[in-house]
Structures are given as C-alpha cells and as structure tokens.
Amino acid sequence: MTYTGRLTAHLAQATRLLMVKADGSVLVHSDGGSYKPLNWMSPPATMRVGEPEPDEASAGVTEVWTVQATKSDDTLRIAIFTLHHDSAHELGTDPGLVKDGVESDLQRLLAEQIERLGDGHALIRREHPTPIGPVDILARGPAGHVAVELKRRGDIDGVEQLTRYLDLLNRDPLLAPVEGVFAAQQIKPQARTLAEDRGIRCVVLDYDEMRGLDDADSRLF
Amino acid sequence: MTYTGRLTAHLAQATRLLMVKADGSVLVHSDGGSYKPLNWMSPPATMRVGEPEPDEASAGVTEVWTVQATKSDDTLRIAIFTLHHDSAHELGTDPGLVKDGVESDLQRLLAEQIERLGDGHALIRREHPTPIGPVDILARGPAGHVAVELKRRGDIDGVEQLTRYLDLLNRDPLLAPVEGVFAAQQIKPQARTLAEDRGIRCVVLDYDEMRGLDDADSRLF
DNA sequence: GTGTGTATGTCGTCA
DNA sequence: TGACGACGTACACAC
Known part of the structure; x- marks a missing residue:
C-alpha cells in the first residue's frame, strides 16, 4: 500500500481492516493504535477497483484499489491479496455530536x-x-x-x-x-x-x- | 451513546459502524467525515457487554457496551438497538508505516x-x-x-x-x-x-x- | 475561499 | 513518565 501526496508513505503486506465511506474516503486500520488509521484518503475522493500489474499478480495480488482525491493529486494505492471478509451497509445521514466542556x-x-x-x-x-x-x-x-x-x-x-x-x-x-x-x-x-x-x-x-x-x-x- | 471524560459528548440513535480493536479501543464511525470517528475510546481500555436498563429495554435497546479507560476514568457507553452485521477477525501484529518527506x-x-x-x-x-x-x-x-x-x-x-x-x-x-x-x-x-x-x-x-x-x-x- | 484558533487532538522524541 | 513540537494534523468559525 502506498500513499503519495504531501508526503510518501509505504505499508507492508498484512491483514488489515479497510473502511470505505459514502463520500469516497478510505481508511486503513490495524488492530491497534488509536482512532487514527495507518493510512487513509480524506474526502472527497473516488475509488476505483482495478487489475494488478503482472508482477503483482504473480506475487499473489488479486485486485488493486486506487483512491484518488478530488481536489488534490493525492493518491492511495492498495494491493489486495486475500479478502477475508466483505460487507456493505447503508448508514444514512447522521445526527450530529453534542459536546459539553470545551x-x-x-x-x-x-x-x-x-x-x-x-x-x-x-x-x-x-x-x-x-x-x-x-x-x-x-x-x-x-x-x-x-x-x-x-x-x-x-x-x-x-x-x-x-x-x-x-x-x-x-x-x-x-x-x-x-x-x-x-x-x-x-x-x-x-x-x-x-x-x-x-x-x-x-x-x-x-x-x-x-x-x-x-x-x-x-x-x- | 455517551462519552464522559475530558468533556461530555452525546450522540443520538442512528446506524453506525463500531470497531473494537485488540487493545480495547472502540471507534464509532458514521458514513462520512474524515478518518476521525464521531466518538471513541483510546487504548488501553476494556469493554464490557451488559444488559440495558428497563426503560432502555422498553425503548428497544438490546444490549449496552461499556468501555472503560484503563488509566483514567473516561467512559464510553453505547446502547445497541439493532445489530445489522457482526464480524470478528484476528489481524496479528502489524509491520510499521514508512514515511518520507517529513x-x-x-x-x-x-x-x-x-x-x-x-x-x-x-x-x-x-x-x-x-x-x-x-x-x-x-x-x-x-x-x-x-x-x-x-x-x-x-x-x-x-x-x-x-x-x-x-x-x-x-x-x-x-x-x-x-x-x-x-x-x-x-x-x-x-x-x-x-x-x-x-x-x-x-x-x-x-x-x-x-x-x-x-x-x-x-x-x- | 482564506486565515485563525481549538482539539477527548494523536504521535514521536527526549530529558 | 512528562514536557514539547510536528502532524498528510482535522475542524469550526470569522472575515
């Protein structure tokens, strides 16, 4: 997985949780750390699922997600090896958070x-x-x-x-x-x-x- | 859903994505916004699934998650109405992120x-x-x-x-x-x-x- | 839109 | 452990 934008970041192959939101943002979470993902794309963005390069395919990559920011040229590229689980849900609009004590x-x-x-x-x-x-x-x-x-x-x-x-x-x-x-x-x-x-x-x-x-x-x- | 800690925050009933990590941290995501959850508990923390209060139960709450921070007395309380989907996975330890350009x-x-x-x-x-x-x-x-x-x-x-x-x-x-x-x-x-x-x-x-x-x-x- | 100040900031580093 | 600065800071609000 590679992010190119304000900086460049690489992430080695491992089992992770990927979240794709309605606004096109993508989050890559590991099973630890705090709420911050290891890597992500901020909205607005569009995601495209494509085929891996031949050398990637022979290494075991089954599909490649390319996430492109709408406003900048920030790009997130995710190579998928195995899909352990996949699930999609419609959440609808969200009522806001009410804070107190700021x-x-x-x-x-x-x-x-x-x-x-x-x-x-x-x-x-x-x-x-x-x-x-x-x-x-x-x-x-x-x-x-x-x-x-x-x-x-x-x-x-x-x-x-x-x-x-x-x-x-x-x-x-x-x-x-x-x-x-x-x-x-x-x-x-x-x-x-x-x-x-x-x-x-x-x-x-x-x-x-x-x-x-x-x-x-x-x-x- | 209610968070009590450095501030107090309330979140109305809606369909959301809940993520529970191995270190006990909990994230409450909506289908938009950036990578920041609407509400969360930072690790280390422990989560307990319990029964709702009688008035909650009659309002349709089926279970209550109580997330307690280990070091502080921050508490996150989540009332579950409907479980649309549930899935658990072992991710294992994660190789680190490599950055360039900082x-x-x-x-x-x-x-x-x-x-x-x-x-x-x-x-x-x-x-x-x-x-x-x-x-x-x-x-x-x-x-x-x-x-x-x-x-x-x-x-x-x-x-x-x-x-x-x-x-x-x-x-x-x-x-x-x-x-x-x-x-x-x-x-x-x-x-x-x-x-x-x-x-x-x-x-x-x-x-x-x-x-x-x-x-x-x-x-x- | 740009600038400014807040944040449950989070995250690393170093004493 | 606590102070301190950087961050792909994000986010709300004023101008």
Whole structure:
C-alpha cells in the first residue's frame, strides 16, 4: 500500500481492516493504535477497483484499489491479496455530536465567576475584538483593565498570543494599563515561566468546581 | 451513546459502524467525515457487554457496551438497538508505516545543501541545543552566525519560535550577531510580514528539487 | 475561499 | 513518565 501526496508513505503486506465511506474516503486500520488509521484518503475522493500489474499478480495480488482525491493529486494505492471478509451497509445521514466542556463553556463560566481572577474584578465583555483577533475576556480590575487568555491546556503558544494582545491593548490610551492573565485548567511549567517573566499572572481553573457553582447558581432561579 | 471524560459528548440513535480493536479501543464511525470517528475510546481500555436498563429495554435497546479507560476514568457507553452485521477477525501484529518527506528529511537535505541560504554559508550543526529547545540548523554566514528555523508550512508560530531563539543566541558573545532565517516549503503571508518586520530572512524550499539534487548526489558515490 | 484558533487532538522524541 | 513540537494534523468559525 502506498500513499503519495504531501508526503510518501509505504505499508507492508498484512491483514488489515479497510473502511470505505459514502463520500469516497478510505481508511486503513490495524488492530491497534488509536482512532487514527495507518493510512487513509480524506474526502472527497473516488475509488476505483482495478487489475494488478503482472508482477503483482504473480506475487499473489488479486485486485488493486486506487483512491484518488478530488481536489488534490493525492493518491492511495492498495494491493489486495486475500479478502477475508466483505460487507456493505447503508448508514444514512447522521445526527450530529453534542459536546459539553470545551473552551466556550469554560469562557462562559469564567465570565460568570469573574471574581476567580481576584477581588475587585468586573466583566466588561467576552470576545473583545481587536485587529489581531478577539481577546477571550476583558475585565476591569482593581488597577486598570485586565485581558484574559483562556485555554484548556496552558501552553507556550497561549502566552505568545496573550502577549500580542497586550502589546496592542496597551497602545490604546483608553484602556492602558492592561494587565494580562493566563487562565487554564492546566498550565505547563515552561508556559508559566514565560508568562511570569513577562508580568502575566497565571490562574489555574477547576472546571468541575466552576460547573458545580454554575449548577448551584442555576438552581437559585 | 455517551462519552464522559475530558468533556461530555452525546450522540443520538442512528446506524453506525463500531470497531473494537485488540487493545480495547472502540471507534464509532458514521458514513462520512474524515478518518476521525464521531466518538471513541483510546487504548488501553476494556469493554464490557451488559444488559440495558428497563426503560432502555422498553425503548428497544438490546444490549449496552461499556468501555472503560484503563488509566483514567473516561467512559464510553453505547446502547445497541439493532445489530445489522457482526464480524470478528484476528489481524496479528502489524509491520510499521514508512514515511518520507517529513521535517526531518527536509532538515537533512537543507543541512546538505546549506548554500540554499545564500553564498558563503557553512553548516555548524543541526539541532543546536539551547535552554529553550534545539535550533533546527546553526550555520556560519558571510556576516556572523545564522540560525535557521525549518517548517513544512511556515506559520506565525514558527516566526515566534525563531524570535525566541534569536533573543537568546544574541546574548551569547561567542555567537552574536546571529541572523535569523525562516525556511519552509510554503510561507504564509502573515508569517512573512512578521518575519521581515523583525529582520528575519524568509527562504522558500522546493522539496522535490532538493530531493532530486540529493538523489543525483547519491548517484555520484 | 482564506486565515485563525481549538482539539477527548494523536504521535514521536527526549530529558 | 512528562514536557514539547510536528502532524498528510482535522475542524469550526470569522472575515
């Protein structure tokens, strides 16, 4: 099996599970690893079943699947030796997945519980727009404004992002001085070091606790 | 179907493809989307098939799969209504995937063809270590040292990364002045603007051409 | 459509 | 084992 596209990848002969979806995408799974296939073709694509080359046929290949991406020239070529099992099913359209507990939930909760940043904080707005993107939360603090960058996992990238926002916001005489707060469920040591080096405060958030408070609040009304 | 773990996700009743791997991982696929399942459990995990609750049974549920992660308390619960098809196969161990054309290949090629940075460049080392991570390529240029950050796709993150390295390297009197070069197969306009604003040179690399040269070189020996 | 930020990211590597 | 960066990242959303 060979994939040619953004890179080139080869896969030796073995027993595998092949999945062909309605949109032409093809997945090649082994009996381990996580949900990621060993090799695949993203939709939209078209699959063609053809004859093997003579040398392949003599090596035991019975058929060859050629999967061609519609938009790019990415190609996946699968040589079939033995078909252990084959089964086709019509699944129909799928209702979507409903998620809960992603960054937007965290943002909503922190906006409601803005005092987690410290005493004397008041929410100004979520998703405060700037030319380089929205600041997650803008608040008024005891000594000026506060810009909050929110992440589930606080990584060095988030600190860089917040730094860019702060540079910009502090040029606005109506807002300056603006303090930075890096809030996340978990903050990596390197990110914390960088943040504190730049005078950015780090706040670790407990999602379960915040959600608990939120539920309690809801019950009051 | 419900997943409880880092987040909570619910999936309505529909016809789907369920895959259970040898390591206990479970994938729930619809007949579209890319290779990512709608919902899944990562290995290691254990699956248990049990009876539905009475209210579920009266709604038509025939069995309930409970998938429990071994290391965390992530849980995936799948209510089965109808089994359209069931098939089990032993796949055995899998030979690995062989890739070609990833960043390490690009790095090796650029190290060999360091003159692509311009005349008068000489390689010092790849993966030059610094306290904040390795510099992809360090070279001697016509006017001091040159630090190269290498990406397949040149994004703003890469420029930030290189900037951090340059700040650090230029504090070393043995190395300063260090010029920055941002080399990638493709450089996003925003990344280019930021880089040039910071005096970082941008170099676009043609992988196919570089590989061609490499093959030609190999053939000489 | 392109750019930007998130992800139950996943996956390798290296301390 | 945990941090860190790459990924054929994929994916949603704003402009």
